[in-house]
Every structure is written in C-alpha cells, then in structure tokens.
Amino acid sequence: MKKTISTGVTLFVVIAIALACTRTVTRVDTDQTIDLSGRWNDTDSRLSAEELSKDMLGRAWLPNFEKAKGKKPTFIVGVVTNKSHEHIEAETFIKDIERACINSGTVRVVQNSELREKIRMERADQQQFSSPETTKKWGRELGADYMLFGTINSIVDTYNKKQVTYYQINLELADLETNELVWIGEKKIKKYIVN
Numbered sequence: 001m002k003k004t005i006s007t008g009v010t011l012f013v014v015i016a017i018a019l020a021c022t023r024t025v026t027r028v029d030t031d032q033t034i035d036l037s038g039r040w041n042d043t044d045s046r047l048s049a050e051e052l053s054k055d056m057l058g059r060a061w062l063p064n065f066e067k068a069k070g071k072k073p074t075f076i077v078g079v080v081t082n083k084s085h086e087h088i089e090a091e092t093f094i095k096d097i098e099r100a101c102i103n104s105g106t107v108r109v110v111q112n113s114e115l116r117e118k119i120r121m122e123r124a125d126q127q128q129f130s131s132p133e134t135t136k137k138w139g140r141e142l143g144a145d146y147m148l149f150g151t152i153n154s155i156v157d158t159y160n161k162k163q164v165t166y167y168q169i170n171l172e173l174a175d176l177e178t179n180e181l182v183w184i185g186e187k188k189i190k191k192y193i194v195n
Contacts, residue, residue, distance in 0.1 A: 038165060038193035040088045040152075048169050048187040049096030056148075056173060057104050061182035065145065074108040075101075075146035075173065084154035084167065093169075097148070110144050146182065148173050161195040 028034065033043045065073045077098055080090040101107050111119060126135045150171035157164045166188070173183040 035191070038163065038191050039086050040084065040154075040167060042092070044167065044189055045093045046096055048189070049093050050100060051187055052169065052171055052185045053097050053100035053104075055185050056171070056183050057101065057106055059183050061173065062106060069145075072106060072108050073145045074110055074142055075148055076110050076144040077112060078147045078149035080150045080152065080171070082152050084152050085156055086154065088152055090152065093152075097171075108142065110142050116141075144176055146173050147176055150185075163193040163195070165191045165193065167191075 030042070031046075035041060035043065062073065077094050080094055082088045082090055098109050102109050110116075123136050123138065127138075148171060150169065153168045153170075155166045155168075157166075167190075169185075169187040169189075171183075171185040172181055173185075174181050
C-alpha cells in the first residue's frame with residue numbers, strides 16, 4: 001500500500017513538473033510591438049530606420065542634387081557603429097534603411113564594399129567561364145555620390161529595481177566629392193523598466 005501511494009505521488013510530481021515546463025510558441029505579426037527585456041529590439045530598429053529614412057528623403061539635399069545634376073543621387077551605406085552598452089546587430093537596421101530608400105524610387109543605392117568585392121569576383125569568373133553575350137563588362141559600376149554613416153549610443157540610469165535606458169541614433173549623409181555633410185538625422189528612444 002505504501003509503495004502504491006509513493007508511486008502515485010511520484011507520478012503526480014513528474015506530471016506536474018512536465019506540465020509546468022511546457023512552452024507555448026505563438027506566431028505574431030512582425031509589426032506588433034513586444035518588448036520583453038527593455039533592451040534594443042526589432043521594433044526599435046524598424047521604427048528608427050523608417051523615421052530616419054523618411055526624414056533623409058524629405059530634406060532639401062535631394063531636390064537640390066536633382067536640380068543641379070538632372071538625375072537621382074546614388075549613395076552607399078557605410079558603417080553604423082554600435083557604441084551602446086548592448087550587443088546591437090546594426091545590419092538589420094541598415095537593411096531597413098536601404099530597403100526604404102530603394103523602394104522610395106527617389107535615390108539609387110550601391111552595394112557596400114564587402115559585397116562589392118564578391119560581385120567583382122563573380123564578374124571576373126564570368127570573363128573566363130560565361131558566354132560572350134552574357135558576360136558583364138568591367139568599368140560599369142555606379143559610383144556613389146553620397147555615403148551614409150552613423151552611430152547607435154546608449155545611456156543607462158539605474159536605481160534600486162528601476163532603470164531608464166536611453167538610445168540615440170545619429171546618421172550623417174556626406175558628399176563623397178566634397179566631404180560636405182548634407183543631412184544629419186537623429187532618433188531618440190527612452191525606456192523605463194521596473195523589475
């Protein structure tokens with residue numbers, strides 16, 4: 001009898017632990033804001049990129065260039081440096097900016113230096129292995145007129161179980177020929193976290 005009760009209690013405990021350890025995964029809309037930790041997240045990245053891209057494309061440098069040159073400007077996204085206290089993958093932010101700019105139809109975007117080298121290697125391969133009518137020619141790359149670069153910074157203020165995390169994203173667009181800064185953009189995010 002004691003053995004049956006002991007076995008029953010053990011079985012109950014095992015089932016209770018198993019039920020407590022189950023995980024539920026729910027797919028949600030990628031535009032839905034979910035902030036679990038208070039750290040930089042996909043929503044911060046997406047909203048910052050959207051706001052900064054819209055601001056950049058709505059400023060005077062763009063119509064001034066088109067009026068002076070009679071064409072759409074071309075730019076390259078340089079380095080966006082993470083100087084914050086967290087690991088922030090800047091590439092998702094950069095890709096959101098590139099996508100917004102390309103999809104606007106108002107500017108042209110060229111590939112970054114790392115991927116440009118891969119494209120050049122493919123072009124070199126084509127010279128040797130592709131048919132003459134499909135081989136892409138050398139010296140036809142589109143030169144950028146401007147370079148976009150910037151930083152992501154953060155400041156953390158903590159007291160007891162409360163924390164304020166402040167992020168500041170600064171982007172600058174520079175004329176590659178003259179080094180003139182033609183646009184400076186800034187996005188600020190502040191999060192109040194209570195543990």
